[in-house]
Amino acid sequence: MIAWIVIAFVSLCCFWAILSYNRLVTSRNDVRNAWSQIDVQLKRRYDLIPNLVAAVKGYMQHEKDVLENVVRARAEAMSTANLPKKATAEESLTSSLKSLFVIIEKYPVLKASDNVLRLQEDLVATENRIAFARQLYNDLVANYQIRCEIFPDMMIAQTFAFQSFEYFRADITEKKATPSAELS
Amino acid sequence: MPITFIDIERQKNWRIGLFFCLLIFLYFLFAFIIAQTIVFLFGWSNVFFVGSKIKYIAAITAFALTVSSVHFGISAFTAVDRVVEQIRAGVPDDEDGVHRVLLNVMDEIHIASGSKRQIRCLVIPTLSLNALAVTDLKGDAVIAITEGLLSRLKRDQLEAVMAHEAYHIFSGDCLEASVATSLFGVYAAAIEGVKDTVVQEFRAVPFLVLFWFLNSLGEIVTMFISREREYRADAGAVRITRNPVALAEALNLIAGRWSGSGFIHEGLEMLCISSPIPDHHDESEDWWDDLMSTHPPIGKRVDVLLQMARVSHSTLAGREKPRAVFQPEIEQLYYALDSEDTWIGPFRFSELTAFPWFTGSTKVSMIPTPSEFDDSVRSVDDIVRERIPVNLNMRTTFLCPACRQPLMKEAYVDTSVDRCVFCRGVLIDNDRIFRILARREIKCDERFRTLMRAVTADSLRSLTIRKQRLKERKLVHLTLCPRCGRSMFRSFYSYAFLIELDKCSMCRVTWFDADELDMLQCLIENKITDALVDRA
Ligand SMILES: [Zn+2]
Ligand SMILES: [Zn+2]
Ligand SMILES: [Zn+2]
Numbered sequence: 105m106i107a108w109i110v111i112a113f114v115s116l117c118c119f120w121a122i123l124s125y126n127r128l129v130t131s132r133n134d135v136r137n138a139w140s141q142i143d144v145q146l147k148r149r150y151d152l153i154p155n156l157v158a159a160v161k162g163y164m165q166h167e168k169d170v171l172e173n174v175v176r177a178r179a180e181a182m183s184t185a186n187l188p189k190k191a192t193a194e195e196s197l198t199s200s201l202k203s204l205f206v207i208i209e210k211y212p213v214l215k216a217s218d219n220v221l222r223l224q225e226d227l228v229a230t231e232n233r234i235a236f237a238r239q240l241y242n243d244l245v246a247n248y249q250i251r252c253e254i255f256p257d258m259m260i261a262q263t264f265a266f267q268s269f270e271y272f273r274a275d276i277t278e279k280k281a282t283p284s285a286e287l288s
Numbered sequence: 289m290p291i292t293f294i295d296i297e298r299q300k301n302w303r304i305g306l307f308f309c310l311l312i313f314l315y316f317l318f319a320f321i322i323a324q325t326i327v328f329l330f331g332w333s334n335v336f337f338v339g340s341k342i343k344y345i346a347a348i349t350a351f352a353l354t355v356s357s358v359h360f361g362i363s364a365f366t367a368v369d370r371v372v373e374q375i376r377a378g379v380p381d382d383e384d385g386v387h388r389v390l391l392n393v394m395d396e397i398h399i400a401s402g403s404k405r406q407i408r409c410l411v412i413p414t415l416s417l418n419a420l421a422v423t424d425l426k427g428d429a430v431i432a433i434t435e436g437l438l439s440r441l442k443r444d445q446l447e448a449v450m451a452h453e454a455y456h457i458f459s460g461d462c463l464e465a466s467v468a469t470s471l472f473g474v475y476a477a478a479i480e481g482v483k484d485t486v487v488q489e490f491r492a493v494p495f496l497v498l499f500w501f502l503n504s505l506g507e508i509v510t511m512f513i514s515r516e517r518e519y520r521a522d523a524g525a526v527r528i529t530r531n532p533v534a535l536a537e538a539l540n541l542i543a544g545r546w547s548g549s550g551f552i553h554e555g556l557e558m559l560c561i562s563s564p565i566p567d568h569h570d571e572s573e574d575w576w577d578d579l580m581s582t583h584p585p586i587g588k589r590v591d592v593l594l595q596m597a598r599v600s601h602s603t604l605a606g607r608e609k610p611r612a613v614f615q616p617e618i619e620q621l622y623y624a625l626d627s628e629d630t631w632i633g634p635f636r637f638s639e640l641t642a643f644p645w646f647t648g649s650t651k652v653s654m655i656p657t658p659s660e661f662d663d664s665v666r667s668v669d670d671i672v673r674e675r676i677p678v679n680l681n682m683r684t685t686f687l688c689p690a691c692r693q694p695l696m697k698e699a700y701v702d703t704s705v706d707r708c709v710f711c712r713g714v715l716i717d718n719d720r721i722f723r724i725l726a727r728r729e730i731k732c733d734e735r736f737r738t739l740m741r742a743v744t745a746d747s748l749r750s751l752t753i754r755k756q757r758l759k760e761r762k763l764v765h766l767t768l769c770p771r772c773g774r775s776m777f778r779s780f781y782s783y784a785f786l787i788e789l790d791k792c793s794m795c796r797v798t799w800f801d802a803d804e805l806d807m808l809q810c811l812i813e814n815k816i817t818d819a820l821v822d823r824a
Pocket of ligand 1: 560
C-alpha cells in the first residue's frame with residue numbers, strides 16, 4: 105500500500121517537473137523570439153538612417169550638427185553590445201532623430217519630397233516597432249523571471265540552470281532630458 | 289503581458305454552439321409548421337403517418353439538421369468574404385501615403401501583441417467614421433477602417449483603434465460576433481441593397497417581408513452578444529498600446545459624427561467600433577437596453593479610459609489630424625475673339641479649345657468687349673506660357689482630353705492625380721476620389737454654393753445653358769479617355785449628387801473639369817450635414 109502511495113507521489117512529481125520544465129522552456133523561447141524581433145528592427149533602423157541623411161543633406165546647410173549627431177549616435181549604438189549601455193545609446197539615437205524630424209518640418213522643400221516623406225514614415229514606423237518590440241520583450245522577461253523565482257518552479261529553473269535575461273531599458277542615471285517633439 | 293494576457297482572457301466560444309442550436313430550432317419550427325399545414329390542408333395524414341409519429345418527427349429533425357448545417361457552414365466559413373463584399377472594402381494602396389501608415393500600424397500592432405495570428409487590413413471607401421473587425425472559422429481575419437476615419441486620426445489614435453479591433457480578434461470574441469452577424473445580418477444587408485433598387489414596385493413586398501424577418505432574427509442573436517466586450521476590447525487596446533488617452537480621443541472623435549448609417553448596414557453593427565445607427569438603447573444602461581444593444585454609451589467608454597489614464601475630461605482637447613483646408617475657386621472664364629472678329633463668351637478654357645478656329649494666337653480677355661489695346665487682351669500662348677510648370681519631369685504620357693497637352697502627375701493629399709495645367713481639369717482613379725474627398729476640408733463660400741446650386745439645377749434639366757450654346761455652334765464635345773483613348777461615358781456621379789462627369793469604365797478613371805471635384809465635395813458635405821441635422 106505504502107509502496108503504491110510512494111510510486112504515485114513520485115510519478116506525480118515527475119509529471120509536474122516535466123510540465124514545469126516545458127513551461128519554462130516555452131517562456132524562455134518567447135523571450136528569445138522577442139529579442140530577435142528587437143534586433144531585426146534595430147538593424148532596419150541602422151539601414152534606413154544613411155538613406156535619410158543622404159536625402160536631406162543637400163538642403164540642410166545650417167543644421168549640419170544635427171545630422172552629425174544622428175550619424176554619431178548611430179555609430180555608437182551599432183558598436184555597443186552591452187545591454188543597458190546599448191539601450192541608452194539607442195535612446196539617444198531616437199532623440200537625435202526626433203530633433204532631425206523637427207527640422208525637416210521647417211523645410212517645405214523636404215516636406216514636399218515624396219522620397220523624404222517615405223523615408224521619414226519608414227523611420228517613424230521602425231521607431232514604433234522598436235518601442236513595441238521592447239515593451240513586449242520587457243514584459244516577457246518579467247514574466248519569465250517571475251516563473252524562475254516563484255517557489256516550485258524555482259527548483260527546476262535552478263537544477264537546469266536556466267539563464268536570466270536583462271531588461272532592455274536605459275540606465276535611469278544616464279538618461280538625459282530629451283527634446284519633446286511629437287513624432288506623428 | 290501581451291501573449292499571456294490574451295491567452296488568459298481568451299474566451300470559450302460557447303455562444304457559437306448556442307447559435308447553431310438556435311438555428312436548428314428555427315428550421316425545425318419552420319419545417320414542422322409547413323408539414324402540419326400540408327397535413328391539415330390536404331388531409332395527407334395517412335401519407336405522413338404511414339410509419340409512426342416518431343418517424344415523422346425524426347424526418348423533420350433530419351431536415352432541420354441538414355439545412356441548418358448547410359446554412360451555418362456557409363455563414364461561418366465565408367463570413368469575412370461576405371462582410372468585405374458588403375462594405376466594398378479594398379486593399380490598401382502601397383503608393384498612398386495614408387494607406388502606407390495604416391499598413392505600418394497594422395505591423396506595429398502585430399509586434400506589440402506578440403501574436404502570430406496574421407490580420408489583414410482593408411479600407412472602406414466612405415467618408416463616415418468607423419472601423420470593424422471580422423473573422424471566420426477558416427481563420428481569416430480582417431480589420432477594415434473607413435477612409436473618413438483614416439483621414440482624421442493621428443498616428444497614435446489610429447494605433448489605439450487598430451489595437452481595439454485586433455484585441456477583438458485575438459481574444460476570440462470577434463469570432464462569435466462574426467458568426468452571429470453572418471447568420472442573418474449579412475443577408476439582411478444584401479437584401480436591403482436589392483430592395484432599394486425595386487422600391488417603387490409591388491415586387492419589393494417579398495423582399496421587405498424577408499428583410500424584416502431576417503432583421504428580427506438578427507436582433508434576437510444580438511441579445512446573446514454582450515456590450516461588455518467593447519469595454520474589454522478598450523482595455524485590451526490599452527494593454528497593447530499603453531495609451532488610453534489616444535483611444536479616448538479617437539472615440540470622442542467618432543461620437544456624434546456620421547458613423548456610417550446608410551453605408552454600413554445595421555446588421556453589421558456588432559462588428560463595428562461604434563454603432564453605425566445609434567439608437568436609444570445605446571445611450572442608456574438598464575437591463576433591457578443592455579440586452580438589446582451591442583455598444584455601451586461612447587461617453588461611458590471615454591470616461592473609463594480617462595480614469596485609467598488618471599486625467600480629467602478637460603484634457604481631451606479635440607486633437608485631430610490636420611487636414612488640407614481647401615478654398616474652391618471659381619474657374620476663370622474667358623471671352624475670345626472668334627473667326628468673325630466678334631467677342632464671344634464667357635467660356636472655360638477647356639470649352640474654348642473645342643472651337644475649330646482656336647489657335648495659340650487667338651486673342652482672349654477676361655472682360656466682355658475690350659478695346660483692341662486693352663491690357664486685358666492677351667494671346668492664348670501667353671496664358672499657356674504662364675501656366676507651364678517649372679518641374680517638367682512630372683509629365684505623364686496621357687493627354688488632356690480638352691487641350692491635348694500632357695497631363696502632369698501631381699501629389700495631392702498623400703495620393704496623386706493627373707492634372708492639366710491649362711484647363712485645370714483632373715483625371716482621378718475611381719478609388720482615389722474618396723481619399724481626396726476624405727482628406728481635405730473644403731470651405732464652400734456663398735458664391736461657390738450659388739454656382740453649385742445653379743449647376744445641379746441645370747443638371748436636373750439635364751442640359752446646361754453653356755452646353756446648349758455650344759450645341760448651337762454645332763460642336764460636338766466628346767471626351768476621350770486620356771488613358772485608353774476610348775470615348776468616355778458621360779453620367780451623373782450618382783443620383784444623389786447631380787454632377788455630370790466623364791467616366792471610363794475600362795480604366796476605372798473619372799475626368800473632372802476644373803471645378804467639378806470641388807463642387808462634388810461641397811455637395812456631399814452639405815448633404816451629410818443636412819442628414820445629421822435632420823436626424824438630430
Ligand atoms: Zn469593438
Ligand atoms: Zn486641359
Ligand atoms: Zn480608358
